[in-house]
Amino acid sequence: AQSVTQPDIHITVSEGASLELRCNYSYGATPYLFWYVQSPGQGLQLLLKYFSGDTLVQGIKGFEAEFKRSQSSFNLRKPSVHWSDAAEYFCAVVASGGSYIPTFGRGTSLIVHP
Amino acid sequence: EAGVAQSPRYKIIEKRQSVAFWCNPISGHATLYWYQQILGQGPKLLIQFQNNGVVDDSQLPKDRFSAERLKGVDSTLKIQPAKLEDSAVYLCASSLGERPSGTRNEQFFGPGTRLTVL
Numbered sequence: 001a002q003s004v005t006q007p008d009i010h011i012t013v014s015e016g017a018s019l020e021l022r023c024n025y026s027y028g029a030t031p032y033l034f035w036y037v038q039s040p041g042q043g044l045q046l047l048l049k050y051f052s053g054d055t056l057v058q059g060i061k062g063f064e065a066e067f068k069r070s071q072s073s074f075n076l077r078k079p080s081v082h083w084s085d086a087a088e089y090f091c092a093v094v095a096s097g098g099s100y101i102p103t104f105g106r107g108t109s110l111i112v113h114p
Numbered sequence: 115e116a117g118v119a120q121s122p123r124y125k126i127i128e129k130r131q132s133v134a135f136w137c138n139p140i141s142g143h144a145t146l147y148w149y150q151q152i153l154g155q156g157p158k159l160l161i162q163f164q165n166n167g168v169v170d171d172s173q174l175p176k177d178r179f180s181a182e183r184l185k186g187v188d189s190t191l192k193i194q195p196a197k198l199e200d201s202a203v204y205l206c207a208s209s210l211g212e213r214p215s216g217t218r219n220e221q222f223f224g225p226g227t228r229l230t231v232l
Contacts, residue, residue, distance in 0.1 A: 004156075014185070041225065042225055042226075043118070043205055043222075043223030043224050043225050043226055044157070044205070044207075044221075044223040045223070046221070048221050049220075058225050090156050090157070092156070100212065101159050101170055101172075101173075102159060103156075104128070104154050104155075104156025104157050104158070106154065106155050107154075107155070108157055
């Protein structure tokens, strides 16, 4: 079965600084990979996804993520963080063969200082 | 376009009581999901419907949880009887199709129902 690790529970950055949120997965083949954002009291919103092809994926709100097969990673990046980016970020993996049950990481809470 | 609607937004019950949550997916979305999100954890899929049929319920605690999707549209999730460990946010999501790799198969999430079991 697949698994997802988000090693950072909290990340604090200053507004305008760059951001990288880490995500590592465990799966025997190339999975489908997703990043979601959850603001307080809200449901999850899809930021970006990777299925195949170009390993650098562009998403909404200026986010991008890079799939690195050799490191089993799918880290989320943003060059300049805005205060409105403060939220919980979840990485998720779906097995590309068979069942399409998603597995989510525990999330990383992003705190943005003015 | 209206999003996924859920009610109630908050519910507090005593253990061993029953509770039900309601979800109205985006119009035309064939696939509906119920997730449980315990504080400090990511969402865990409980059950997935394709129209009014169950695709996967392998992670649903069937001794106390049940779910149905009436006429392939609205869905209800019930817990009977509730335990303390059921305290969580219950998220409903919908998508056009089943396969996540489909170009239009993004899951859209509702705001969730926060359940507190005392």
